[in-house]
Structure formats: structure tokens, C-alpha cells
Amino acid sequence: MENLIPVSYKLLKGMNESLILNIIRKMGPISRADIAKETNLTPPTVTNIVNKLIEERVVVEYKVGESNGGRPPVLIKINPEFMTIIIVHISTNNLHEYTLDAELNRKNGQKHSIKGLKEEEVLELLMSTLDKAIKESSANVSGIGIVVRGPVKTKEGISVFAPNIGWRNVPLKALVEEKFGIPTYVMNDVRAMAWGEFQMGKAKDVENMIFLKVGYGIGSAIVINGKLYTGINDSAGEIGHTTIDVAGPQCSCGNYGCFEALASERALVNLVVKSIKEGNDSIVYQMAEGMLESVTPEMIYEAAKMNDVLAINALNTIGRYLGIGIANIINSFNPELILIGGGIVQGREFFEDIMRETAKRKAFENSYSACRIDFAELVDNATLIGAANMVMDEVL
Numbered sequence: 511m512e513n514l515i516p517v518s519y520k521l522l523k524g525m526n527e528s529l530i531l532n533i534i535r536k537m538g539p540i541s542r543a544d545i546a547k548e549t550n551l552t553p554p555t556v557t558n559i560v561n562k563l564i565e566e567r568v569v570v571e572y573k574v575g576e577s578n579g580g581r582p583p584v585l586i587k588i589n590p591e592f593m594t595i596i597i598v599h600i601s602t603n604n605l606h607e608y609t610l611d612a613e614l615n616r617k618n619g620q621k622h623s624i625k626g627l628k629e630e631e632v633l634e635l636l637m638s639t640l641d642k643a644i645k646e647s648s649a650n651v652s653g654i655g656i657v658v659r660g661p662v663k664t665k666e667g668i669s670v671f672a673p674n675i676g677w678r679n680v681p682l683k684a685l686v687e688e689k690f691g692i693p694t695y696v697m698n699d700v701r702a703m704a705w706g707e708f709q710m711g712k713a714k715d716v717e718n719m720i721f722l723k724v725g726y727g728i729g730s731a732i733v734i735n736g737k738l739y740t741g742i743n744d745s746a747g748e749i750g751h752t753t754i755d756v757a758g759p760q761c762s763c764g765n766y767g768c769f770e771a772l773a774s775e776r777a778l779v780n781l782v783v784k785s786i787k788e789g790n791d792s793i794v795y796q797m798a799e800g801m802l803e804s805v806t807p808e809m810i811y812e813a814a815k816m817n818d819v820l821a822i823n824a825l826n827t828i829g830r831y832l833g834i835g836i837a838n839i840i841n842s843f844n845p846e847l848i849l850i851g852g853g854i855v856q857g858r859e860f861f862e863d864i865m866r867e868t869a870k871r872k873a874f875e876n877s878y879s880a881c882r883i884d885f886a887e888l889v890d891n892a893t894l895i896g897a898a899n900m901v902m903d904e905v906l
Contacts (some may be wrong), residue, residue, distance in 0.1 A: 514668025524719040526551060530559050531568065533905055534586055535612070536709075539572045543598050559639070560586060567730045585639035593652040593905070596643050597897045598636060599699070600624065600658050602674045605632070607639050607827050609647055614898050618646060636682075637689060644690060652693040655901040656682050657893060663744050695901050699723075699893055700747070701738055703753070703851060703886075704731035704897030719847035720839050721886075722839045724832070724854035727762070728770040742829040750774070754834055773831035775807040775853050781824045782810055792820035811857045823861055829861025840881050844884055851886030858885060871899040 533548050540548075546556045555904040561836030564586075572587040583606040589609040600607045603625050609618040617658060620639055624632050636656070644651050646806075649681045658677070667683020686694040704721035708714045713721070717736045732739040740746050750770035751763050758767025759780070771777055788793050793816060795802070797809045813821035832900045835846055854861075870878050886892060 525825040526555065527559055527563070528906060530556065531563065531588070532903075534563075534569050534900065535588045535906065538569075538587035538693055539575070539585035541585055543576055543583060547591060549686045563743075574906070581826070590615060591649065593902075594647050594649045594767075595653045595655065595901050595905075596640065596647075596651055596653045597657065597894055597900060597901070599893055599897065600632070600636070600640065600672070600675065601654070602659070605635055605639060606641050608894055608898075609643055609651075610898055612902075614895065618643065619767070621837035624675070626673075632675050632677070633680065633685075640686065640690060644692070648838075651690075651692050653905040654686060654690070654692050655702075655897040656686070656694065656696045656898045657871070658682075658696065658698050659699050659803060660699050661695050661745065664695075664697060664740060665744075667694060669696060672720075693905060695904055697897060698729075698731075698898055700732040701740075702896040702900065703892045704733065704849070704896065705738060705900055706888055706892030706894065707759055707886055708896070709899050710895050712884050712886060712890055713847055718751070718843070718850055720843055720845050720846045721851065722836075723852040724838075724850060725852040726776045728835075729775050729852075749839060752838060753837070754831060754838075755762040769831070769835040769856075772837055773828055777831070778807055778810060778824055778828050778854075779805050779858075781800060782820060782828060785820055785824065790820050792904070794816050805851055807871055808856070811860075814860045821856075825857050825860035826864050828854070828857075829864040830863065830868050833865040834872060836869040837867065837872035838885065840869065841876045844877050845881055848883045849886055850883060850884070851889070851892070855885050 530545055533545055542556050542560055543888055546553045564571065565849055568591055569586050572585045575583045575585045591614040592612040595610050597610065599610045603623060605622045607620040608616055611617055622635055622639065624655045625760050658669045658672045660672045662668060663670060667681065669677045669680045669682055671678050682696045683694045700723045703723060707721060712718045719733045720730040721832050730749040732746045732747050751761065751768045752765050754769050754772050757765035759771045760766050761771035762770035783805055786802060787794055791814060794805055794809050794813045798804045810821045810824065813826055839848060866883060888895065
């Protein structure tokens with residue numbers, strides 16, 4: 511199928527066409543009447559544009575909807591063959607490639623380990639993976655999204671620092687677009703995950719939320735009035751490096767007592783290992799076969815489920831610090847929702863109550879009562895959904 515959108519659709523076709531197409535993409539199947547309500551465009555304008563989009567095979571008439579007393583409406587949805595996009599997610603140890611259609615159905619994919627690879631070797635693998643995916647795609651690729659850890663300059667498409675790879679100031683957008691000639695967008699993994707939850711997960715019915723990804727570090731994303739807030743130079747959301755206890759342990763950033771240093775999975779492991787070294791008994795020691803450097807968060811969650819006192823107490827401590835950090839977020843942002851994702855969710859049953867109690871005690875009552883604290887449900891799929899929607903938001 512011929513590539514219909516080599517450049518931004520809103521520039522190629524016009525703002526009203528772009529507006530209607532995105533309503534259909536996000537809310538379809540949807541009737542022409544409901545499109546008019548959502549866009550505040552006149553019914554004749556909507557009908558003309560939708561008919562044009564149907565002629566161009568951008569959208570299709572899907573099925574007849576339920577009648578509300580009059581003529582049953584014909585529901586419109588996006589044509590899945592309208593466009594193909596590629597998402598590459600470079601996680602801690604792997605590079606995942608997904609080829610998706612316009613409905614975000616997976617068509618093809620690849621997975622490669624990046625363990626032990628040098629910075630330039632990961633970049634070469636990225637390029638070869640994209641080359642293979644583009645050549646094997648049954649339709650021309652309209653956009654590419656690259657998801658990386660660490661800070662990015664979104665507009666410029668630069669990976670400022672990817673801690674798992676060692677990349678510093680790598681101009682991914684420029685490199686990929688120069689080689690393949692396809693619009694490319696670079697995004698931070700936590701923001702992509704948050705946007706996926708906002709589009710299709712627990713956050714889909716709110717306008718203001720803070721997303722916390724609590725793993726070995728603590729990443730966050732801020733959504734205000736339905737839009738990602740990134741700050742004046744793309745640095746907003748470093749909630750993990752706000753100070754909780756000035757006398758606390760040193761953080762990876764070099765400061766002391768950061769939220770991340772006290773409430774992350776790394777903090778959990780450090781807490782358990784320190785306690786075992788001090789002579790306290792735990793089945794975690796047997797799980798690690800006496801090698802404390804091999805202790806993982808998963809071992810601690812499993813030990814807690816086996817009623818290991820040390821593991822449960824450690825998770826309680828993490829819960830208290832999470833509660834303090836969440837109270838700070840509630841007092842600062844007054845959000846509708848704080849959504850927690852990441853590996854820490856595996857230990858939820860052992861820290862949730864104390865986390866909520868601490869947050870309630872330390873946050874302003876009127877702000878706490880207006881805020882829902884919940885746990886993410888889409889897990890890794892959220893990153894893919896969010897990244898794909900980010901690319902389509904830019905392209906369309």
C-alpha cells in the first residue's frame with residue numbers, strides 16, 4: 511500500500527482533517543454525529559471530511575451502531591492498513607522492535623540482547639534492526655519511535671544519557687532520519703509508559719496525574735490537563751531525586767536521602783542485605799546461597815510471601831518512604847491520580863496499607879481526599895502503547 515503520510519498529516523491535509531482523524535483513532539468506532547459533538551464542527555463539515563477520508567482509505571465504515579430512536583448510525587474507525595509504525599524499546603538488557611498497524615496491532619517484531627555490548631555496538635544493532643524491520647514491512651513505514659532510559663531532548667531527538675548503555679548526547683533522531691528518511695521520535699521510557707496508561711489504562715479517565723515507576727530507580731511523568739508536562743528543557747519529573755531525609759543514604763545522583771535512595775527496589779535490596787549483615791535471620795540468605803551481592807527484589811517478595819519477618823519489615827519501611835514521597839507529590843501537584851508502576855508493584859500487598867496511611871497522615875487533608883492512589887495494570891504493554899500513540903500524535 512502506498513505511504514499516505516510522508517509528512518505531518520495536519521500539514522498535508524489540514525487541521526480539521528487531522529482533528530477528525532485523531533478523534534476517530536482515539537474514540538472509534540464512532541458515529542459522524544458523535545464526531546461533530548467532540549470536535550464542535552458542523553455535521554455537514556464532518557460528513558464531507560469523513561467521506562473524503564473513506565475515499566482515501568484512511569478510515570472505514572465499520573458497522574451499524576445501536577439506534578437511539580432514529581436511524582441507526584454507521585460507526586467509523588481507522589483503517590488498520592492506513593499506516594505502519596515501528597517502535598524500538600531499548601530496555602535494561604534487551605532491544606525490542608515492534609511493527610504495528612494503525613490500530614496498534616503487532617504485525618512483526620524482533621528481540622535482541624544488549625548485555626555486554628558497547629555504546630557503539632548498541633547503536634549499530636539499533637540501525638540493523640530498523641533496516642530489517644523496514645525491509646520486511648508489507649507497507650511503507652510512516653513513523654519510528656525509539657524508547658530509551660534516562661533523560662532525552664524530545665524536540666531534538668537526543669538521548670542525553672542512557673544509563674544502561676552509556677550513551678551521552680546521541681542524536682538518534684538525526685541519525686535514523688538521515689539513514690532511512692522516516693520521521694523519527696525519541697522518548698523516555700517512563701513518559702511512554704505513563705502515556706500508555708493515560709491512553710488505555712488506569713489513567714484514561716483523568717486529566718491530571720503523576721506516574722511513578724518504582725524499580726531499581728524511581729522515574730516519574732507528569733500529566734497536566736491531558737498533556738505531558740516536560741518542563742522548560744525537558745527535565746521535569748525528577749521526583750525520584752527530591753530529598754526525603756537529608757541524613758539518608760547516598761543516592762546514585764550523588765546527593766543524600768533522595769526519594770529513590772529510600773523507596774526504590776535498590777533501596778529495598780540494600781536494606782535487606784544490611785540487616786542480614788547485622789546478624790538478622792532471613793530465608794533471603796538461603797535463596798541467594800549465601801552470596802548477598804546476588805540478592806534480588808524478587809527474592810525479597812517471595813520471602814515476604816513465605817512470612818519472612820525481615821523481608822516484610824523491609825517492605826514496610828519502603829512503604830513508609832513511598833508514603834512520604836507521595837504526600838509531597840499530593841501537596842505539590844494536587845493531582846487526581848497518582849499511579850504506581852514498576853517492579854515494586856510485586857510487593858504491593860506488604861507495603862500498600864502503610865504507604866496509604868503515611869501519605870494520608872502527611873498530606874493536606876483536602877488534597878489527599880481528592881487524589882486516588884492506584885497501581886498500573888498494563889505493565890510492559892503500557893510502554894509500547896504510549897510510544898505508539900506518541901508517534902501517531904506527531905505524525906497525524
